[in-house]
Amino acid sequence: MDTMKAVVFRGVNDIRVEEVARPRPRAGEAVIRITATTICGTDVHIVKGEYPVRAGLILGHEPVGVIHELGEGLEGEYQIGQRVIAGAITPCGQCFYCLNGAHSQCHGALGGWRFGNTIHGAWAEYLLVPDARANLAVVPDGLTDEQVLMLPDIASTGISGAESGNVRLGDSVAVFAQGPIGLCATLGAKLRGAGTIIAVDPIAERREMARRFGASVAIDPTAVDVVHTIRGLTDGRGVDVAIEALGRQETFAAALGSIRPGGTLSSLGVYSGKLTAPYEAIHAGLGDQRIVTTLCPGGKERMRRLISMVEHGRIDLTPLVTHHYSLDQLPAAFELFSRQADGVMKVAIYPSPIGLMAAPSCELAAIET
Ligand SMILES: [Zn+2]
Numbered sequence: 001m002d003t004m005k006a007v008v009f010r011g012v013n014d015i016r017v018e019e020v021a022r023p024r025p026r027a028g029e030a031v032i033r034i035t036a037t038t039i040c041g042t043d044v045h046i047v048k049g050e051y052p053v054r055a056g057l058i059l060g061h062e063p064v065g066v067i068h069e070l071g072e073g074l075e076g077e078y079q080i081g082q083r084v085i086a087g088a089i090t091p092c093g094q095c096f097y098c099l100n101g102a103h104s105q106c107h108g109a110l111g112g113w114r115f116g117n118t119i120h121g122a123w124a125e126y127l128l129v130p131d132a133r134a135n136l137a138v139v140p141d142g143l144t145d146e147q148v149l150m151l152p153d154i155a156s157t158g159i160s161g162a163e164s165g166n167v168r169l170g171d172s173v174a175v176f177a178q179g180p181i182g183l184c185a186t187l188g189a190k191l192r193g194a195g196t197i198i199a200v201d202p203i204a205e206r207r208e209m210a211r212r213f214g215a216s217v218a219i220d221p222t223a224v225d226v227v228h229t230i231r232g233l234t235d236g237r238g239v240d241v242a243i244e245a246l247g248r249q250e251t252f253a254a255a256l257g258s259i260r261p262g263g264t265l266s267s268l269g270v271y272s273g274k275l276t277a278p279y280e281a282i283h284a285g286l287g288d289q290r291i292v293t294t295l296c297p298g299g300k301e302r303m304r305r306l307i308s309m310v311e312h313g314r315i316d317l318t319p320l321v322t323h324h325y326s327l328d329q330l331p332a333a334f335e336l337f338s339r340q341a342d343g344v345m346k347v348a349i350y351p352s353p354i355g356l357m358a359a360p361s362c363e364l365a366a367i368e369t
């Protein structure tokens with residue numbers, strides 16, 4: 001049996017580089033050779049044991065690769081050797097939920113999220129892509145792996161915060177937390193034509209990055225009363241749309257408290273445990289507010305649209321990639337990422353040494369870790 005290298009979840013705080021069986025595609029499935037992948041905050045939740053997955057699972061849900069093998073029925077649709085990405089969410093496109101437009105909830109709650117959750121993920125040399133026809137998006141030759149690496153999850157999720165919030169021309173928008181997802185939410189608000197965009201984050205470098213991604217104001221929640229400050233910036237009313245991009249009770253409450261009556265809270269965070277809506281912030285339940293939640297939109301059409309925006313220079317997410325590692329170094333990269341050490345935003349993982357050597361601004365210090 002052919003084998004491959006992969007990073008496997010063995011238990012809480014235990015991920016290991018192992019030699020495992022290489023996947024083979026059945027009808028409608030494809031196997032891609034991973035050329036680049038990354039680590040997500042959600043993976044940190046998993047490894048810490050805050051979101052349960054089975055032991056023995058290969059983690060990772062952000063694949064960039066090359067088609068290696070196609071299952072039956074995909075001839076004419078794809079070719080071996082084509083460069084592709086697949087979304088973190090891989091909907092089937094045919095079930096009750098998909099046909100009702102709730103692709104991320106394919107087959108039931110969170111069901112569209114399969115990579116590194118219910119099936120093996122992208123922290124490997126090869127990845128089996130289910131329902132390939134609905135999920136493989138071709139990457140144009142002119143784009144590098146790193147230019148599309150944020151599309152499967154970070155960009156799709158972050159920008160969806162502004163889309164789900166239905167940000168309109170001239171809206172005031174507050175974005176809570178400016179990690180990679182929050183920065184993409186800030187970018188999404190700008191793309192949708194927001195007027196004032198208020199970024200909230202306690203880390204100075206992230207506030208600075210937020211300005212590069214479109215924020216007009218960046219505030220430090222440890223230095224000021226956020227809700228009061230946001231009211232002051234919006235004629236005392238509160239913002240039209242607040243986007244929560246962290247997943248904590250405090251930021252959820254602050255985001256809800258900062259929207260005007262009739263405003264929208266668009267929530268992207270992954271919350272663990274109990275979540276409550278403060279009574280005052282929802283005006284006894286009569287404030288005409290909307291609370292919408294979004295799980296990363298996936299599927300190949302979503303990916304095609306995001307690729308198109310990169311291709312035409314509308315978005316550039318490469319500043320988010322701050323560190324580069326090989327697959328062998330993934331556990332070390334994970335350690336750095338989960339501690340948010342060394343100014344890390346996102347790490348690029350290259351299973352092949354050639355990919356790593358070709359990576360832009362490849363820092364030797366990072367590689368030697
Ligand atoms: Zn993710």
Ligand SMILES: [Zn+2]
Pocket residue numbers: 091092093094095096097098099105106107
């Ligand atoms: Zn489905």
